[in-house]
Amino acid sequence: MKQRPAVWATIGVIAFGVVWELFVRIGDIKPFALLEPSRIVRAIADDPTFFLRITWSTAWHTLAGVAIGLVLAIVTGAALAAFRPLEWAVQPILVLIMVTPWVAYISSIILLLGAGLPTILFMVSFVTFPPFVFATVLGLRSADVSAREVFASIDASPFDVFWRLRFPSALPSIFTAARFSVGLGLAAAFFAEGGSASSLPGLGATAARTRLDQTLGAPVLWGSILCSTLLGIGFLLGVTVLERKLLKWHPSQRFTIG
Amino acid sequence: MTAGIHIEGISKSFGTLDALAPVDLEVQPGEVVTLLGPSGCGKTTLLRIVAGLERPTTGIVSIDGGPPDTARTRKQIGFVPQSPALLPWRTVEANARLLQDVNKVSNPRLLPDVVDLLDQVGLADFRNAYPHELSGGMQQRVALVRAFALGAPYLLMDEPFAALDEITRAEMRHLLATLCEPLNTAVLFVTHSLAEAVYLSDRVAVLSVRPGRITETVRVRLDRPRTPDLENDSTFFAIETRLRHLLQEGAER
Numbered sequence: 146m147k148q149r150p151a152v153w154a155t156i157g158v159i160a161f162g163v164v165w166e167l168f169v170r171i172g173d174i175k176p177f178a179l180l181e182p183s184r185i186v187r188a189i190a191d192d193p194t195f196f197l198r199i200t201w202s203t204a205w206h207t208l209a210g211v212a213i214g215l216v217l218a219i220v221t222g223a224a225l226a227a228f229r230p231l232e233w234a235v236q237p238i239l240v241l242i243m244v245t246p247w248v249a250y251i252s253s254i255i256l257l258l259g260a261g262l263p264t265i266l267f268m269v270s271f272v273t274f275p276p277f278v279f280a281t282v283l284g285l286r287s288a289d290v291s292a293r294e295v296f297a298s299i300d301a302s303p304f305d306v307f308w309r310l311r312f313p314s315a316l317p318s319i320f321t322a323a324r325f326s327v328g329l330g331l332a333a334a335f336f337a338e339g340g341s342a343s344s345l346p347g348l349g350a351t352a353a354r355t356r357l358d359q360t361l362g363a364p365v366l367w368g369s370i371l372c373s374t375l376l377g378i379g380f381l382l383g384v385t386v387l388e389r390k391l392l393k394w395h396p397s398q399r400f401t402i403g
Numbered sequence: 404m405t406a407g408i409h410i411e412g413i414s415k416s417f418g419t420l421d422a423l424a425p426v427d428l429e430v431q432p433g434e435v436v437t438l439l440g441p442s443g444c445g446k447t448t449l450l451r452i453v454a455g456l457e458r459p460t461t462g463i464v465s466i467d468g469g470p471p472d473t474a475r476t477r478k479q480i481g482f483v484p485q486s487p488a489l490l491p492w493r494t495v496e497a498n499a500r501l502l503q504d505v506n507k508v509s510n511p512r513l514l515p516d517v518v519d520l521l522d523q524v525g526l527a528d529f530r531n532a533y534p535h536e537l538s539g540g541m542q543q544r545v546a547l548v549r550a551f552a553l554g555a556p557y558l559l560m561d562e563p564f565a566a567l568d569e570i571t572r573a574e575m576r577h578l579l580a581t582l583c584e585p586l587n588t589a590v591l592f593v594t595h596s597l598a599e600a601v602y603l604s605d606r607v608a609v610l611s612v613r614p615g616r617i618t619e620t621v622r623v624r625l626d627r628p629r630t631p632d633l634e635n636d637s638t639f640f641a642i643e644t645r646l647r648h649l650l651q652e653g654a655e656r
Contacts, residue, residue, distance in 0.1 A: 291488035298454055298482030299553070300475040301505045309505060313492050394491040394533055 176363030185371050188364030200372045203348040206262075207334040207380070210269020211326060215319075218274050222281025222315075223307060232282065239275040247272050247333065251340045261345060268337040273326040280322035284315025317395050320388045327380040335373055348373045405468045407431045407589060408453060408557065413462035414614075415448050421614035422448050425462060428608055428617060432556065433587040437600040439646060440610030441654060446593045447485075447561050449615070453591060454482050454559050466557060474557070478506065481550030481588075483560040487542040489534040489549075496521065496530040499548040513554070520548045524578060540571035544578065551582055558583075558590045564599065573631070576602050580629045597643045597650075602629055607646060611653035618653045621646060 162182045168174070169181045176184075189196050225232040251268060258264045288311045296306050338349030348369045355366040392398045408430040415423040423445035430436045438446040451457040453464050455471030466474040474480050481502075489498045499517045521527055524544040534542055543563055550558055564572045576599050583590060583603075594600055600607045600623075607621045623642055625633060633639055 289486075289488055291484040291486045292490060294451075294454075294456055294484055295482055295488050295502070295549075296505065297456055298475060298480050298559075299478045299502055299506050300472070305505045309501070310490065313490070394535065396535075399535065 177366065180363050180367040184364055185367040188368040189371065196368055196372050199346050199348050199351050199369065200376055202346040203331070203334055203338065203373065204376055204379075206265045206338065206347060207269055207327070207330045207376075210266045210334060211273050211323075211330040213266060214270035214273035214326070214330070215277050215323075217270065218277030219281050219312075219319075221274075222278045222285060223311075225278065226282045226285040226311070227303075235278075239278055242271065243275045248336060251337060254337075255340055264340075265334055265337040265345075265347075268333045269330045272333045273330045276322045276326055276329070277319065280318040281315055284318035285311040287318070288314035317392060317397065320384065320392065323384050324381065327384060328377055331373060331377050331380065348376070405465065407434075407467070408591065409463075409465045410449070410453065411463050413449065413452055413459045413464060415445065415452065415457070416460045424614040424616035426615070426617055428620075430557075430589050430591050432589050434605045435583065435590040435592065435603050437592045437594055437604040437607045438610060439594060439597070439600045439607050439650065440615055441595060441612055441650065443613055444610045444653075445613060445615030446610050450559055450561050450591060450593050454480055456482075478502070478553055479555050479557055481553045481555040481558040483546055483550045483558065483563045485562050485565055487534070487539075487546040489542055489545055491534050494531050494533060495526060495537070495545050498534065498545050499552055501549055502553050515552055515554050517548065517552050520551055520582075521545075523582065524548055538571075540567055540575060543567065543575060547575075547579065547582065551586075556588060558588055558592075560590065560592045562593050562595070564596070565594075572596070573598070573634075577629075577631050579603060584628050597646050598634065600646060601625070601639055601642045602634065609646060609649040609653060619649050621649070 165179075166181045166183060169179050221235070225235055247268065251264075254267060255264050258267055285307075292310055293306070296310055301309075334347070335349035335352070338345060338347035339353030340349075344350075351361075352366050352369040355361040355363070355369075389398055408428075410426060410428040412425045412427060413423065414421070414425045426449060428436070438449060440446045448457060452459045453466070453471060455475045464471055466479060471480075490501065493501065496517060499521055503514050503517070518527070518530070521530060524547065526541060526544055526548070529537065529541065534545070537545070546563065550560075564575045567575060580603055590603070592599070592603055604623045607623060608617045609619050609621065610616065611618045621642065625636075625638060625642075
């Protein structure tokens with residue numbers, strides 16, 4: 146039989162949806178606890194503009210936050226890769242940021258920065274910053290030793306070495322970090338939107354409002370959740386496409402037998 | 404100003420390990436000198452010291468009267484490492500142009516045309532290819548062009564053909580001789596191949612086992628331009644045999 150991964154993936158998703166639908170109907174589960182997939186899809190189909198608007202808003206929050214985190218991480222990573230003592234000094238702080246559950250201190254951040262956009266952008270960039278820094282440092286250091294000597298043989302400036310050699314060498318590990326950072330960033334955006342309870346549109350803010358005001362209904366809550374799932378898939382696809390385009394030279398992006 | 408490369412009493416120790424005993428050597432402008440020795444004898448270390456990539460424990464290197472660091476800053480050194488060290492994200496032409504693009508303010512000369520050089524080494528049709536699309540020999544040809552594209556008066560080559568098969572290796576030494584001869588470029592070439600040493604050099608400095616010292620310098624009196632049929636010549640064989648004996652003697656010391 147011919148191998149068709151896409152067909153099997155579709156069958157898997159449909160089967161999962163059917164089991165879910167039957168589980169909710171037969172088990173008579175409360176809508177806020179779990180809603181049938183058919184009702185979620187219907188809710189989105191009934192008001193696509195609304196869901197598109199809040200999804201777009203969360204997408205923008207996530208992308209802006211991840212971009213800020215990434216740029217700061219590249220600058221920091223370049224400094225850490227250049228000075229070992231600085232890396233030793235900063236590494237424990239980055240580990241602390243990574244291992245501390247950010248949901249635990251988000252209310253304090255809201256107190257500090259106020260409800261709204263600053264908190265959301267801070268949270269997204271804050272949680273994505275450490276993995277990007279580690280990836281950048283590792284990638285910058287992995288630049289080919291012989292190529293570094295070729296650059297040194299003509300006394301290339303630190304900027305030339307960074308821009309023409311080290312940064313492109315770091316791209317594969319930065320993309321690996323991006324794969325899970327977008328998911329992390331989306332979760333942070335969703336939670337920060339909800340936690341800040343601001344009037345901003347967004348999937349997290351909408352989901353939070355349905356919990357406060359149950360007249361909005363479970364379909365809106367579950368519609369927001371499904372939209373965030375689709376947004377996460379969209380982000381991953383975006384990273385993959387960008388990776389294929391920018392890293393076409395890298396062995397990971399070349400399809401060979403074996 | 405003293406033209407050429409002058410190596411005086413250069414030695415190198417790594418901790419308690421003596422890699423290189425004091426070495427004296429000169430490379431005149433336009434001269435091709437080979438450092439021939441067994442693996443681990445310190446010939447690469449000596450080359451890296453000349454290139455300014457390693458500091459000597461004792462001794463002085465001067466290139467055109469100045470320290471290697473000045474020669475590096477002035478882009479007077481075309482360095483070819485053991486592996487081609489091409490940047491996989493740049494095309495063949497962009498790789499060949501790399502050293503011209505970097506540190507542009509130090510380009511003091513009229514630079515050679517990269518496209519012409521690629522044509523000379525038979526890569527004109529591969530200008531837009533990426534390194535992974537090339538064979539090992541082709542990649543090393545790009546690395547040679549990258550060094551030649553600097554138009555530098557000194558080329559330092561660290562066993563650039565060591566990873567290639569014998570046939571490709573022979574092609575590469577023939578090609579290198581063809582590229583070098585019209586340019587009057589001085590070359591310091593590291594190898595453990597006798598055929599490469601004889602075919603390319605004006606002089607061969609034979610190094611003993613670690614800590615490396617120059618046991619003898621052999622002048623290669625073969626006409627230029629060198630052509631591949633020279634490798635069947637009795638003089639070629641005679642020099643090769645002499646070098647082999649010197650290497651064996653060096654290994655027994």
